[in-house]
Amino acid sequence: MRLFNTLTRQLEEFAPSRDNTVRMYTCGLTVYARGHIGNFRTFVCMDVLRRALKYVGGWHMHHVVNFTDVDDKTIAGAQQEGVSLREYTDRYIAAFHEDAAILGLEPVEDMPRATDPANLEAMGNMIKALDERGHTYVSEGSVYFKISTMPDYGKLARLHHEGMQAGARVDADEYAKDDARDFVLWKATKPGEPTWDVGVGPGRPGWHIECSAMALRLLGEAPIDIHAGGVDLIFPHHENEIAQSECATGRQFSRFWVHAEHLLVDDKKMSKSLGNVYSPKDIVDHGHRVSALRYLLLSSHYRKQLNFTWSGLAQAEESLTRLTDFLARLQSLPPGEAHPAVVERVDAARQAFDSALGDDLNTAAGLAAMFDLVRVINGAIDARDVSSTDATAITDLFTHFDSVLGVISLRRAEDETPPVPVEEIEQLVEARKDARRRRDFGEADRIRKDLEARGILLEDGPQGTRWKRA
């Protein structure tokens, strides 16, 4: 499996370093607000990476996705609402789980939160290790990482210090630093803020330390295999994680760094002032299905910016329908032997799909392999060259496709709760069948239009009438 490594800016052959288990860490959500579709673009991409490693690469996963549940925004939010930090962040963690479920994210092995005692302790230990090795200094009660003690600082982001002066907005931190580029490991306690004592003075974690500490605590000895997140995290977050982890352990932190590009909305970055920040739930409130959003996210490469539009979502909806219509059609094929021509096509499609996904997660090419198969098999069905035995093989292959893409199963789950009760639909389909038998097409069409208005489509075929959600 080939993956683009931000560290080298090249495609590299990936395999886990030990035990056939991929040790992967994805930077998760800061839980001061409900996650938006931009956040979820990253999470869906990493979910597909995770699934591809499992179901195409054949490896086991130990995948950690964290919650940042303490920072300026969470503290401010909790204070504003007069609730505890824990209570405040619990809400958004619950919302995340809700949205993750409707988007079909596969549960990961660990979802730690920064303020859990074991994690805070791990942070304290890492800071102590850094201190022993001479990488820290204390200023006004806060502990800082001293960049000048790390010669290869900047290797991930590849930022050159000279160029940073001219137009860069210099960090107007409220804490004093020796060098503008130094970053805080542990922030001194301020009145009214939550505080912990983990052996480096009372205070709270700096942003970067939590990921380093949790990744190594949960995934074991450095280097881990993959560290992932959105592109905006490359600097400073991931760069600083590398600095802390490598200076504390003396070893490489992560072998691969994988970054998902941003999602734009109507060609603009999402922002509250533009009113274009949507959560997965907003997609539903706009009358769309979340499966269409997942499909849309899959339809372009994870390292390219993706422009979200409502019409793009509608197109995704139609494309996905073509796949599910095809699978429905496979249900009613006559029994018989497997056809060699079909078997050959199925094998070719599997190969094309796996090779696309194994090539730096080329989901768009993977989808094309699926549609190629759909077209060919549809034609073969019309020619009566597909048996139920073939159908089983094809269905199995689609199960494989979807183990990685996770979009068809999502759509099916949605279909289980149609806008009209299934019993009523079936009753009306029966009534319409009678009407058609009587050649009372007026009544038959009336029933169909009535159901259509309520979100149910009827299709007459040789095997009878099939219904589906609009």
Place this chain on the structure above:
RNA sequence: GGCGCCGUCGCCAAGUGGUAAGGCAGAGGUCUGCAAAACCUCCAUCCCCGGUUCAAAUCCGGGCGGCGCCUCCA
């Protein structure tokens, strides 16, 4: 000011040296009580200008256009 990415059919989107995948939309046809679905046919020479090469959307140079990072951010 520094670093980097992108520009392929009306829309979305693969392809990165060998003569343009796939999806949506559209046109015509087959099938159907009518629809829908399905199938068949049609629908691009790759932002512009130079260069390298037998051969370039793919490599190099220069433009034009869009975007990102350098600051909290997926």
